[in-house]
Amino acid sequence: MSDVSVRGRRDTSPDAEGRALGLNIGWTVFSYLLSGMAAYGLIGWLIGRAVHVELLFPIGMLVGLAISIGFIIWRYGRNAGADEDKDMKTGMSATASRRASHRRGIPREEKSR
Numbered sequence: 001m002s003d004v005s006v007r008g009r010r011d012t013s014p015d016a017e018g019r020a021l022g023l024n025i026g027w028t029v030f031s032y033l034l035s036g037m038a039a040y041g042l043i044g045w046l047i048g049r050a051v052h053v054e055l056l057f058p059i060g061m062l063v064g065l066a067i068s069i070g071f072i073i074w075r076y077g078r079n080a081g082a083d084e085d086k087d088m089k090t091g092m093s094a095t096a097s098r099r100a101s102h103r104r105g106i107p108r109e110e111k112s113r
């Protein structure tokens with residue numbers, strides 16, 4: 001069968017599932033960036049309006065962006081160790097992949113000893 005899926009049928013190949021998971025992670029990262037800027041920008045705007053310092057709005061947005069980037073790095077970009085492999089489909093460490101799959105309701109795989 002060709003690489004192009006037939007119209008009306010879902011592509012259930014492992015490559016398609018990996019692309020879908022990567023797209024999902026990309027949208028999640030994008031939403032973290034936007035929501036961090038919006039939330040801290042709003043806080044900065046409210047405080048700046050109360051104390052009559054307009055510079056707190058852009059400072060709040062930058063602080064929110066920095067916190068969001070830090071959280072994204074903590075959640076998706078940490079090196080889980082030199083001996084741990086990265087998941088080939090997602091590019092995340094095995095620990096981060098297990099954590100993300102657990103959040104989506106997929107049961108964790110038990111390690112055999």
